Amino acid sequence: MPLSQIIFFEEQAAGIGKSAKIVIHLHPVPANKEPGPYQYSKYSYIKLSFKEHGQIEFYRRLTEEMTKKRWENTPVSQPIPTGTGSQAGKTRAVGIVGIERKIEEKRKETDKNISEAFEDLSKLMVKAKEMVELSRSIANKIKDKQGDITEDETIRFKAYLLSMGIANPVTRETHGSGTHYHLQLAKQLGDMLQAPLEERGGMMALTEVYCLVNRARGMELLSPEDLVNACKMFESLKLPLRLRVFDSGVMVVQLQSHSEEEMIASALDNVSEKGSLTAEEFAKLLGLSVLLSKERLLLAEKMGHLCRDDSVEGLRFYPNLF
């Protein structure tokens, strides 16, 4: 298909389940078209789908070709940018061709930036890969006990892994737990979360903590893993907070002073007083989230103080009289 048929083309980003595409808009069928697979199509564009990759390269080449072709096709209508412009050239440039050319120039510029960025990125990744391989080699040696590693060196190694975003291959634990960074973070959190925890009955879901802390920071935000790793250090740092994981997988930060027995006893009291409670009702009563209210009721049930009535109406808890 001759490139002169192309009016305009654009990229479509890849999405989930969709490959990246380049959409090519075509001129209407000229009268002197030779016979081919299709005489006529109701669409004025074709889509090229790039399943693996290559769309960036293709796009770049096509842009190059299109620009070159233009010069060949319409020498008269291409006024020299310095603006000598014949009469014919001027009128042409203002019309569709002029607009198209501007769009193309802009795209070429953007595309050039992207190509360059992509090239630079590739080079950077090669260097990053070297770091990964080096860290694997070190990890293997540590495993095989080839060489004597001090505590200090281990901590430094973990910090390096953290910087690069490489998973700790020795222990398979999440990145960098036990680094100074997480220690500092744990202490900060210990200070910062006291008041909010007390306001919320001594317990907050980890996602809630994540939002609270990051909104307060504004920038240099914590990653979810940073938060989890810092919270894991509460106990060893003897801070008055604990990270706790419920059976359901829900993770909370809890005030140490907030005893389990107290929580369960108060849950039992509330349920007995009302006769029965659902998680939603309990939440409203305490001013807590439904998620955490449910966990408390489940905990009291686990300890044998409550029993459940599970129906389509919902999950309702009663004092356990057995």
Next chain:
Amino acid sequence: MRRGVGAGAIAKKKLAEAKYKERGNVLAEDQIVQMSKQLETFKTHLEEFASKHKQEIRKNPQFRVQFQEMCATIGVDPLASGKGFWSEMLGVGDFYYELGVQIIEVCLALKHRNGGLITLDELHQRVLKGRGKYAQEVSQDDLVRAIKKLKVMGNGFGMIPVGGSYLVQSVPAELNMDHTVVLQLAEKKGYVTVSEIKDSLKWEKERACHVLDHLLKEGLAWLDSQAAGEAQYWLPALFSELTSRDVTPEEANQMTP
């Protein structure tokens, strides 16, 4: 105690080290020193890259995808820590972590209505709305990556493939294959009936009811027992904007299940 004590042990160790070095192998501690130096160099390269292309990452979702895929290929997670180089110098961290906050907030705000299940499309729309006109573009791929990171905080974040896209789950409700398949079946119309399940999936009534009851209990489905013909189980997560109206938590509490 890692290092042996006593002159004999030290001498033995020195001998072992010497033999080891002789064979051309480098000791781990030497490599750690080497790594420290290489890290400094890498940091410089990254800074250079950032100074030229940081904007590209910020503005171009496609470039972000390339970046993420390349990192994954070589075994690097740029979003593991806010303290990582990638995050600090390219600003990728803040972009995704903030997105995480926005996702959590949207899911929380709608939970009373949809039980903690929302289509990726709706999530995308609402996040974009919340970010305002002048914020950077956010693609669905960006959302998916941010959600993957949120999983580690244990709130039950997950993605269920449905109808060519995904449902995003933000509560720790147990959803197995049976539930997922019914959700997929309901995707076309936003609701499903027991008969439809029996016909399409060839299940017995008990199995269908069991699954539907669970969805009701978890607040993921609403029962319309007054529907003409047969009771319909609606999934608020699948309501389109056209057929739904936002309900406040107070209103939701007043409605009978």
